[in-house]
Amino acid sequence: MIDFNLSEEQRALQELARDFAQKEIAPVALQYDKEPAFPGEIIKKAHAAGLMNLTCPKEYAGQGVGLVNAALVVEELNAACVAVAGMIGINSLACSPILIGGTDEQKRRFLIPLNQAGKTASFCLTEREAGSDAGSLKTLAKLEGDHYVLNGQKCFITNASYADLYSIFATLDPTKGTKGITGFVIPRESPGLSIGKVEDKMGQRALNVAEVNLDNVVVPRENLLGKEGEGFKIAMETLDEGRANIAACAVGLSRAAFEAALNYAKERVQFGKPIGTFQALNFMLADMAAAVDSARSLTWYAGSMADQGRRYTREAAQAKFFATDVAMRVTTDAVQIHGGYGYTKDYAVEKYMRDAKLMQIYEGTNQVNRMVAGGALMRG
Numbered sequence: 001m002i003d004f005n006l007s008e009e010q011r012a013l014q015e016l017a018r019d020f021a022q023k024e025i026a027p028v029a030l031q032y033d034k035e036p037a038f039p040g041e042i043i044k045k046a047h048a049a050g051l052m053n054l055t056c057p058k059e060y061a062g063q064g065v066g067l068v069n070a071a072l073v074v075e076e077l078n079a080a081c082v083a084v085a086g087m088i089g090i091n092s093l094a095c096s097p098i099l100i101g102g103t104d105e106q107k108r109r110f111l112i113p114l115n116q117a118g119k120t121a122s123f124c125l126t127e128r129e130a131g132s133d134a135g136s137l138k139t140l141a142k143l144e145g146d147h148y149v150l151n152g153q154k155c156f157i158t159n160a161s162y163a164d165l166y167s168i169f170a171t172l173d174p175t176k177g178t179k180g181i182t183g184f185v186i187p188r189e190s191p192g193l194s195i196g197k198v199e200d201k202m203g204q205r206a207l208n209v210a211e212v213n214l215d216n217v218v219v220p221r222e223n224l225l226g227k228e229g230e231g232f233k234i235a236m237e238t239l240d241e242g243r244a245n246i247a248a249c250a251v252g253l254s255r256a257a258f259e260a261a262l263n264y265a266k267e268r269v270q271f272g273k274p275i276g277t278f279q280a281l282n283f284m285l286a287d288m289a290a291a292v293d294s295a296r297s298l299t300w301y302a303g304s305m306a307d308q309g310r311r312y313t314r315e316a317a318q319a320k321f322f323a324t325d326v327a328m329r330v331t332t333d334a335v336q337i338h339g340g341y342g343y344t345k346d347y348a349v350e351k352y353m354r355d356a357k358l359m360q361i362y363e364g365t366n367q368v369n370r371m372v373a374g375g376a377l378m379r380g
């Protein structure tokens with residue numbers, strides 16, 4: 001038998017996240033969209049409520065929950081605002097390289113102070129000439145005695161302006177391709193590290209995204225993650241969890257858009273009837289509900305594979321592309337159901353649709369995620 005019921009503990013966690021999201025995030029979501037700013041106070045409160053650093057083990061001052069339980073929280077936070085939730089959740093992506101490739105000493109040194117203080121980090125892989133093709137990155141790391149010197153530029157880095165710690169991927173030898181890529185942890189105060197252009201985006205406006213410049217940044221050997229040349233593997237493993245997480249974000253957003261559309265379809269009357277009774281819209285709502293439920297199932301499935309300690313690269317990739325395509329479709333349909341009003345900033349669905357688009361692009365575009373899933377299928 002497959003049990004779709006949540007345990008009491010899971011329901012309590014879900015309710016905690018829902019209450020927090022509806023009380024602390026939802027009322028200010030449109031304001032943050034209009035005037036993007038660092039949601040520092042909300043992050044502080046999320047930290048105090050135990051809603052940050054979800055999958056980081058307790059011994060490193062995280063919450064120590066599995067991916068399924070994390071998905072319950074992430075869905076609720078993202079139903080309130082994807083961008084603010086993204087700033088609360090960024091550490092799950094940014095700190096994963098340390099959890100995957102770091103030694104126990106490194107995890108204690110970097111994660112405990114960061115997590116205890118409710119500070120945030122960034123994950124720095126992408127470069128101007130190395131987006132989908134991350135293996136061709138050019139940021140150079142050179143070993144000089146007991147330290148490395150890093151030079152290069154990262155772009156599109158979430159939370160770059162506010163991070164206290166950066167997990168950064170550089171190459172020791174560009175001719176070695178992915179085999180030269182190596183991971184490092186770099187504290188913000190490192191001389192030579194600076195923040196460049198901050199992106200002005202279509203959606204997810206409160207999500208800070210900026211360039212990170214590295215100009216002769218000295219990194220001690222003890223900040224190397226894993227061994228030299230293991231960085232690409234660490235980054236890809238990080239993205240497995242990142243993709244399962246984005247799928248949960250997309251479920252939250254899709255659910256919010258669906259609920260808004262359903263409520264509107266019940267209230268809005270044309271031709272003397274609620275518009276939701278017209279078959280064209282009624283079927284649209286049925287398709288939206290089915291899509292959200294399917295996306296959630298794939299998301300929980302990927303999470304449960306991870307929680308069992310099984311390899312879940314394909315499941316995470318398929319949950320990511322499926323759930324984020326659902327988010328794009330459901331938010332677009334939610335605007336359609338709202339008619340002309342849906343295209344105005346008076347209704348949240350306009351924001352939902354803009355926020356959804358990014359989900360098909362980051363953590364690997366959906367084309368790349370289909371390549372990952374398709375490649376795994378062909379390898380059997």
Ligand SMILES: Cc1cc2nc3c(=O)[nH]c(=O)nc-3n(C[C@H](O)[C@H](O)[C@H](O)COP(=O)(O)OP(=O)(O)OC[C@H]3O[C@@H](n4cnc5c(N)ncnc54)[C@H](O)[C@@H]3O)c2cc1C
Pocket residue numbers: 122123124125126128130131132133155156157158159201209358361362363364365366367368
């Ligand atoms: C708001 C935002 C936040 C981000 N946050 C982070 C972050 O925190 N850290 C980080 O490291 N990166 C981050 N990124 C970067 C993101 O992961 C990249 O934008 C993404 O991987 C795509 O790279 P690109 O933008 O260079 O597009 P490109 O790689 O240039 O792709 C352009 C188009 O070509 C397609 N394409 C490329 N190669 C193939 C192929 N082989 N087959 C089929 N189609 C292909 C793509 O799917 C896409 O449609 C962020 C990006 C954005 C926009």
